[in-house]
Amino acid sequence: MQRLSTSDKDFARKFNRVVNERRESDADIAQTVRDILARVKARGDEAVADYTSRFDRYTLATDADWIISREACKIAFDALDPELRKALELAASRIRTYHEAQLPADRDYRDDTGVRLGARWNPVDAAGLYVPGGRAAYPSSLLMNAIPARVAGVERLVIATPTPKGEVNDLVLAAAHLAGVDEIWRVGGAQAIAALAYGTDRISPVDVITGPGNAWVAEAKRQLYGVVGIDMVAGPSEILVIADGKNDADWIAADLLSQAEHDPSSQSILITDDPVFAERVEDRVDVQCALLSTSKVARQSWDDNGVIIHVNSLDEAPALANRLAAEHVELAVDDPDALFSRLRHAGSVFLGRYTPEAVGDYVAGPNHVLPTGRRARFSSGLSVLDFMKRTSFISLDESSIAAIGPAAVALAEVEGLPAHANSVKVRLK
Amino acid sequence: MQRLSTSDKDFARKFNRVVNERRESDADIAQTVRDILARVKARGDEAVADYTSRFDRYTLATDADWIISREACKIAFDALDPELRKALELAASRIRTYHEAQLPADRDYRDDTGVRLGARWNPVDAAGLYVPGGRAAYPSSLLMNAIPARVAGVERLVIATPTPKGEVNDLVLAAAHLAGVDEIWRVGGAQAIAALAYGTDRISPVDVITGPGNAWVAEAKRQLYGVVGIDMVAGPSEILVIADGKNDADWIAADLLSQAEHDPSSQSILITDDPVFAERVEDRVDVQCALLSTSKVARQSWDDNGVIIHVNSLDEAPALANRLAAEHVELAVDDPDALFSRLRHAGSVFLGRYTPEAVGDYVAGPNHVLPTGRRARFSSGLSVLDFMKRTSFISLDESSIAAIGPAAVALAEVEGLPAHANSVKVRLK
Incomplete structure (x- = not known):
C-alpha cells in the first residue's frame, strides 16, 4: 500500500x-487468441469441442453435452433457498425498473424548410452474454447483462459459459431462468466468443457480445470488435x-x-x-x-x-x-x-x-458493469443502449429539395463528387 | 454487376x-500498424516526424511545421466563394440543430424505498478528429465529426491531418474555422492515431478519436480501442x-x-x-x-x-x-x-x-458517419453520445439501506464475497 x-x-x-x-496482465496472449479465433472461424464446432476438451476437460459430443436446458434452469431456480430467491428477485426487479427508464425515445418531426427528419431505435436481433466459470461466475453479473438486453427488446438471448469437468453453477442457472435466457452453451474462453461472433453449425451468430471474462475472453472480444458489437474492454x-x-x-x-x-x-x-x-x-x-x-x-x-x-x-x-x-x-x-x-x-x-x-x-438498480482502468474518461456503464442502435431518416419533397438541394450540389461539386451532385440536380427542376 | x-x-x-x-482490403496490415503504434508510444514526436517524412514527404522540424494556425483557417474561410460559404454555413447550422436535440437528459429521482438514483452525462475532455488527405479530404466530414463534439461540450477539439509534400486543403481549413476546431496537427496515418491516443511532448492525448481514414488509420483505431474511445470500425x-x-x-x-x-x-x-x-x-x-x-x-x-x-x-x-x-x-x-x-x-x-x-x-442534418459492412445490425451513426459518457449514482440513507441492504448481503455471501457483505452489514443496525 x-x-x-x-x-x-x-x-x-x-x-x-x-x-x-x-x-x-502483460502476458502477450494476442497471438494465442488470434489462432483460436481463426480456427473456430474455419472449423466451427469441431474446433470448439477440441478447445473445450483441452481447456475445460469437458467432452462436447451429443446434443445434450452442448446445451443446458431451460428446464434445468427452472429446476435450479425452484430449488433456491427462499431468502436467496427473494434477494435475486428484488435485484432483478430493481435492475429492470432502472433500465426501463433508459429506453430511448424515437424522433420524427418536420423542420421549417419542410424537411422531415428523425431517428428510430431498434434492438439488435441477438445478444450473447459471456458468464465465466470459477471464481467470477456471479449470478448478479448475469442479471446485470441479461436484463438490459431483455428490456431493449432483444429477441434471442444466448449465454456461453464454461463448465470445467462438467461442473455447472446452479446459481447462474437460477439467474438465467429469472432473466429469461433462451440458450445456454457449455463453452467458454476465446473459443466461445469466436463461436458467438462467427456462428457455427450449432450456434447461430449473435450481434452483440457482453459480459466479463478472463484476459483471453477480453482479448477475443477486443479482436472481434467490429465483427460484432461488444460492451467494453474490461x-x-x-x-x-x-x-x-x-x-x-x-x-x-x-x-x-x-x-x-x-x-x-x-x-x-x-x-x-x-x-x-x-x-x-x-x-x-x-x-x-x-x-x-x-x-x-x-x-x-x-x-x-x-x-x-x-x-x-x-x-x-x-x-x-x-x-x-x-x-x-x-x-x-x-x-x-x-x-x-x-x-x-x-x-x-x-x-x-x-x-x-x-x-x-x-x-x-444501476448497472454494475462499469468502465475500468480510467476508461470512464470516455465510456459508460452497460445500458439498454448497448443492445440497441439508431437509424436516422430523412424525407424531402419537391419543395424542400428546392430549399436545401442547391447547397448539397455546391458542396458535392467542390468535393469532386459529381455523381453526388447529379443525384440532387436531376430532382431540381 | x-x-x-x-x-x-x-x-x-x-x-x-x-x-x-x-x-x-485483405492485406495484412495489422503487424505494420502494431509496429507504428509501439514506436510512437516509445519515442513520441521523433517517431511521428520520422514517419511523416517517410510517408508524407513532409518535414516536421520547427513549431510552425507541426501546426496549422487558427488564423490560417480563418483566412481560408474568408477567402471562400460566397455561394460555397453559404452552403457550408447552411450545412453546419442544420447539422448543429439536428445534433442538439440528441443531448441526453440527466436522471435524478427517489424511488419508493427512499433510494435516490440517477445518471449524469458529461462530455469527454478532449476529442481528436482524423481528416484524411487526398481523395477523401472532405470538409463535410469535418463538420459531421466536429459539430457533434462541440454540441456535446467537448472542451478541446483536435484535428490530425496529413499534408503530403506540405499541401494543405483550404476547404478543410475553412470548415475547421466554421466548426471551431482548437488545434490542427499536420500528421496523418497510424502515427497520427497513435500520437492522439498516447500523447507526445507536443500533442496532448485525447479521449476519443473519430473520423474516416484509410485501412492503416482504421486498423490503428481498432487496435487502440480501449486506450481511447473510437467511433466505429469503418x-x-x-x-x-x-x-x-x-x-x-x-x-x-x-x-x-x-x-x-x-x-x-x-x-x-x-x-x-x-x-x-x-x-x-x-x-x-x-x-x-x-x-x-x-x-x-x-x-x-x-x-x-x-x-x-x-x-x-x-x-x-x-x-x-x-x-x-x-x-x-x-x-x-x-x-x-x-x-x-x-x-x-x-x-x-x-x-x-x-x-x-x-x-x-x-x-x-443527420450525421453521415454511419455503420458500414452490415454493422448497422449492432451500431449507430455518429452522434453527440459518442463524445459523452454517463455516470450513474446511488444514494442510500439509514432507512433505505435497511430496506434493500439485506438482499445485497445474501447475494454477496452466496457469491463468496464476504467483504462485500461486510460493507453493508456494518451499516445495518
Missing part, C-alpha cells in the same frame, strides 16, 4: 504513476473512496476491502483530509482483512495496489478523482452533492455515508 | 454471398435502393452512381419488382457513368460490387434489407413509411422519391 500526500514535493510524479500504471476493477474524518473507520475499511477481495489486481484508493483517520482505516483494513475467507486475494490487492492519499482539503479531491476516472467513487461526506457536481469522470458514484459500493453490485 | 432474382432456384446461396462478402460504404417501376430511371441510376464514385470497393444495390425498370436503370447507369469525372472509380465499383435484385413483390424487400443492414437505404416508392416500419437494420433511411442519399451527406 502506498501513502501519498498532496503536500509531498514529488506528489505529481507519484500520482501520475498511480494514474498511468497498467494493472492489466480490466481489473477499482474503487476510490473520498472520506472525511467523521466517518466510522470500520465502514470505510470494509468498503476498501470489498473491492480488494475481487482480484489481486483490483485497486482500492482512499482520499482523506484527516491523517489520523487514514491511520485508523489502515489499522481496520488489517484487522478486517485477516478475518475474511478472501483474505489472501484482498491482502495482495491492498498491499500491491492500495493507495491512501492525504489532501490538505477535500476541495482538492475532485481534480484527483477526475484524473483517476475510477470505476466506483464513494463520497463519504456530509454534503456529497457538492463534490459530485465537480466530478466529470467516474463510472458510478455512491453518495453519502450509508451508500457502500456493494449495494450497487447487487440491488440498487 | 450481378443480377439476382428471388425466383432463382439458388437465390438464397447467391444472396448469402452478397451479404457475407468482405469488401475490405469499411467501404454502400447504398441499397428499393424502388418500384414508377421511378425515373435516371434518378435511381444517379443515386446508385453517387455511392459507386466513392471508392472501387463501394457497393450499390437496387431491389425492384419491375424487371423492365431494372434494365432501364442499368442502361442509364452506363450512360451517366461515362460522363462522370469519377467514371473510372464508379465503373469499377458498379462492375465489381453492383447488384440488381429482382423481387416478385416489394413486400419481399424489407427482409432482404434487414439481412444487408446497409449504411444507406433509399425507399423510392409512394408509401415509404410502410416499408420503413419493417426495416430494423439500416444506418440511415431516405424516404420517398425526392430524397437522394446525397442530401444526407451534406445538408439534411
Whole structure:
C-alpha cells in the first residue's frame, strides 16, 4: 500500500504513476487468441469441442453435452433457498425498473424548410452474454447483462459459459431462468466468443457480445470488435473512496476491502483530509482483512495496489478523482452533492455515508458493469443502449429539395463528387 | 454487376454471398500498424516526424511545421466563394440543430424505498478528429465529426491531418474555422492515431478519436480501442435502393452512381419488382457513368460490387434489407413509411422519391458517419453520445439501506464475497 500526500514535493510524479500504471496482465496472449479465433472461424464446432476438451476437460459430443436446458434452469431456480430467491428477485426487479427508464425515445418531426427528419431505435436481433466459470461466475453479473438486453427488446438471448469437468453453477442457472435466457452453451474462453461472433453449425451468430471474462475472453472480444458489437474492454476493477474524518473507520475499511477481495489486481484508493483517520482505516483494513475467507486475494490487492492519499482539503479531491476516472467513487461526506457536481469522470458514484459500493453490485438498480482502468474518461456503464442502435431518416419533397438541394450540389461539386451532385440536380427542376 | 432474382432456384446461396462478402482490403496490415503504434508510444514526436517524412514527404522540424494556425483557417474561410460559404454555413447550422436535440437528459429521482438514483452525462475532455488527405479530404466530414463534439461540450477539439509534400486543403481549413476546431496537427496515418491516443511532448492525448481514414488509420483505431474511445470500425460504404417501376430511371441510376464514385470497393444495390425498370436503370447507369469525372472509380465499383435484385413483390424487400443492414437505404416508392416500419437494420433511411442519399451527406442534418459492412445490425451513426459518457449514482440513507441492504448481503455471501457483505452489514443496525 502506498501513502501519498498532496503536500509531498514529488506528489505529481507519484500520482501520475498511480494514474498511468497498467494493472492489466502483460502476458502477450494476442497471438494465442488470434489462432483460436481463426480456427473456430474455419472449423466451427469441431474446433470448439477440441478447445473445450483441452481447456475445460469437458467432452462436447451429443446434443445434450452442448446445451443446458431451460428446464434445468427452472429446476435450479425452484430449488433456491427462499431468502436467496427473494434477494435475486428484488435485484432483478430493481435492475429492470432502472433500465426501463433508459429506453430511448424515437424522433420524427418536420423542420421549417419542410424537411422531415428523425431517428428510430431498434434492438439488435441477438445478444450473447459471456458468464465465466470459477471464481467470477456471479449470478448478479448475469442479471446485470441479461436484463438490459431483455428490456431493449432483444429477441434471442444466448449465454456461453464454461463448465470445467462438467461442473455447472446452479446459481447462474437460477439467474438465467429469472432473466429469461433462451440458450445456454457449455463453452467458454476465446473459443466461445469466436463461436458467438462467427456462428457455427450449432450456434447461430449473435450481434452483440457482453459480459466479463478472463484476459483471453477480453482479448477475443477486443479482436472481434467490429465483427460484432461488444460492451467494453474490461480490466481489473477499482474503487476510490473520498472520506472525511467523521466517518466510522470500520465502514470505510470494509468498503476498501470489498473491492480488494475481487482480484489481486483490483485497486482500492482512499482520499482523506484527516491523517489520523487514514491511520485508523489502515489499522481496520488489517484487522478486517485477516478475518475474511478472501483474505489472501484482498491482502495482495491492498498491499500491491492500495493507495491512501492525504489532501490538505477535500476541495482538492475532485481534480484527483477526475484524473483517476475510477470505476466506483464513494463520497463519504456530509454534503456529497457538492463534490459530485465537480466530478466529470467516474463510472458510478455512491453518495453519502450509508451508500457502500456493494449495494450497487447487487440491488440498487444501476448497472454494475462499469468502465475500468480510467476508461470512464470516455465510456459508460452497460445500458439498454448497448443492445440497441439508431437509424436516422430523412424525407424531402419537391419543395424542400428546392430549399436545401442547391447547397448539397455546391458542396458535392467542390468535393469532386459529381455523381453526388447529379443525384440532387436531376430532382431540381 | 450481378443480377439476382428471388425466383432463382439458388437465390438464397447467391444472396448469402452478397451479404457475407468482405469488401475490405485483405492485406495484412495489422503487424505494420502494431509496429507504428509501439514506436510512437516509445519515442513520441521523433517517431511521428520520422514517419511523416517517410510517408508524407513532409518535414516536421520547427513549431510552425507541426501546426496549422487558427488564423490560417480563418483566412481560408474568408477567402471562400460566397455561394460555397453559404452552403457550408447552411450545412453546419442544420447539422448543429439536428445534433442538439440528441443531448441526453440527466436522471435524478427517489424511488419508493427512499433510494435516490440517477445518471449524469458529461462530455469527454478532449476529442481528436482524423481528416484524411487526398481523395477523401472532405470538409463535410469535418463538420459531421466536429459539430457533434462541440454540441456535446467537448472542451478541446483536435484535428490530425496529413499534408503530403506540405499541401494543405483550404476547404478543410475553412470548415475547421466554421466548426471551431482548437488545434490542427499536420500528421496523418497510424502515427497520427497513435500520437492522439498516447500523447507526445507536443500533442496532448485525447479521449476519443473519430473520423474516416484509410485501412492503416482504421486498423490503428481498432487496435487502440480501449486506450481511447473510437467511433466505429469503418469499411467501404454502400447504398441499397428499393424502388418500384414508377421511378425515373435516371434518378435511381444517379443515386446508385453517387455511392459507386466513392471508392472501387463501394457497393450499390437496387431491389425492384419491375424487371423492365431494372434494365432501364442499368442502361442509364452506363450512360451517366461515362460522363462522370469519377467514371473510372464508379465503373469499377458498379462492375465489381453492383447488384440488381429482382423481387416478385416489394413486400419481399424489407427482409432482404434487414439481412444487408446497409449504411444507406433509399425507399423510392409512394408509401415509404410502410416499408420503413419493417426495416430494423439500416444506418440511415431516405424516404420517398425526392430524397437522394446525397442530401444526407451534406445538408439534411443527420450525421453521415454511419455503420458500414452490415454493422448497422449492432451500431449507430455518429452522434453527440459518442463524445459523452454517463455516470450513474446511488444514494442510500439509514432507512433505505435497511430496506434493500439485506438482499445485497445474501447475494454477496452466496457469491463468496464476504467483504462485500461486510460493507453493508456494518451499516445495518
